[in-house]
Each structure stands twice: as C-alpha cells, then as structure tokens.
Amino acid sequence: MSKLFRNTLYLQLQSDKLRALHVESGRAFAEAPVLAWRSEKGRVIPLAAGNAALVLRGSxxxxxxxGFQHPRSLLADFSVAEQTLQLLFKTFIPATLFQAAPTVILHPLEHLEGGLTQVEIRGLAELLLGAGARRAFIWSGVELSRTALENxxxxxxxxxxHYPEPS
Structure with a gap:
C-alpha cells in the first residue's frame, strides 16, 4: 500500500501521558489520556479528549x-479508554480526502512488572481495534525506530x- 494512503500510529502509553507519533508525517503529540464528558438525559456525551479535555476540567x-489510571494495570475503564482513543485518533491522523483506518502500535511503558498477562494483551488489542484501528500491535521493550515502524x-x-502472536 502506498505511504500516501497509510496511517501508522506509534503510541507510548503511561497512565498520565500518551505520546503519539504519526509515522508517515513525522508529527509527534503528547496528550493526557483523559476524556471529558457530560451527562444529558441519561446519556453520556463525550466532549473532548487529551489536553483539550483538561481545559474543560471544573466546567x-x-x-x-x-480510563488508564489504575494502581495495578494500565487499562482501568475500557469504555472510557476506547472513547478517549477514538477522539485522539482524529487529532493524531492528518485529515485527507481518503482516510485509511490506522495501523496502531501500542507500547505500554508502565505496569509491566512480571510481564503483561494474556487478559491485558487481549484487552489492549481489543481497545485499539474498537477505537478504530485497522490493525493493532502490542509491543514492550526498547523504543522502536522510525524505520522499524515504517516497515x-x-x-x-x-x-x-505480544499481539498479534507470531504464527
């Protein structure tokens, strides 16, 4: 697939910070992994995610x-985390006429003592796919180079x- 139509995001996740790199454009972001919402007529209405959500704090x-703040795991509230990523993906991916769903490489940076459990791996992969990723990868270890990410x-x-498991 041509790089023109590719969208690859490299996400380095901590409970208080989400760093993202849009691989094809080289644009980098750092956002708080938070969601601002309002309840109207019994429904939760997402308003903003990331640093834009912090601005609304106290309104x-x-x-x-x-959704990523928990003492034992990086994934605390699946639905909040999913809505947060859905809104942030729109921020991270440059607007184009034809916008392909992103390939997302998630690199958790904390709560790795003893390794990730199968439940955590599956939860993180399903989180990315539910948030709109076309393909999801879960990586732990050294920071990946731009060349490694491109390929x-x-x-x-x-x-x-960790995901997908090698065949």
Whole structure:
C-alpha cells in the first residue's frame, strides 16, 4: 500500500501521558489520556479528549476521567479508554480526502512488572481495534525506530511483540 494512503500510529502509553507519533508525517503529540464528558438525559456525551479535555476540567456539568489510571494495570475503564482513543485518533491522523483506518502500535511503558498477562494483551488489542484501528500491535521493550515502524519490523532482541502472536 502506498505511504500516501497509510496511517501508522506509534503510541507510548503511561497512565498520565500518551505520546503519539504519526509515522508517515513525522508529527509527534503528547496528550493526557483523559476524556471529558457530560451527562444529558441519561446519556453520556463525550466532549473532548487529551489536553483539550483538561481545559474543560471544573466546567459545570463536565466530568474528566482517565480510563488508564489504575494502581495495578494500565487499562482501568475500557469504555472510557476506547472513547478517549477514538477522539485522539482524529487529532493524531492528518485529515485527507481518503482516510485509511490506522495501523496502531501500542507500547505500554508502565505496569509491566512480571510481564503483561494474556487478559491485558487481549484487552489492549481489543481497545485499539474498537477505537478504530485497522490493525493493532502490542509491543514492550526498547523504543522502536522510525524505520522499524515504517516497515512494521519488531526486533527479535530488546523486546516482545505480544499481539498479534507470531504464527
């Protein structure tokens, strides 16, 4: 597939920060992984995600939550985390006439003691796919180079590709 139509995001995730790199354009972002929402007539209405959500903190009727804030795991609230990523993907991916769903490489940076459990790996992969990723990869280890990201190459030494499992 031509690079013109590719969207690859490299996400380095901590409970208080999400760093993103749009591989094809080289644009980098750092956002708080939070969601601002308002409840109207019994429905939750997402308003903003990331740093834009922080600006709304303290506004009447607005709740700001972090779906990645938990003492034992990086994924605390699946639906909040999914809505957060859905809104942030729109920020991270440059607007084009034809916009392909992104390939997302998630690199968790904390809560890795003892390794990721199968439940955590599956939860993170399903989170990315539910948020709009066309393909999802879960990586832990060394920071991936731009060349490795462009070619979706994961070094055999220096880390582990947790998802998808090698066939």
């Amino acid at each position: 009447p009727g607005v709740t700001v939550v972090n 979706l190459q994961f070094p055999a030494e220096g880390g582990t590709l």
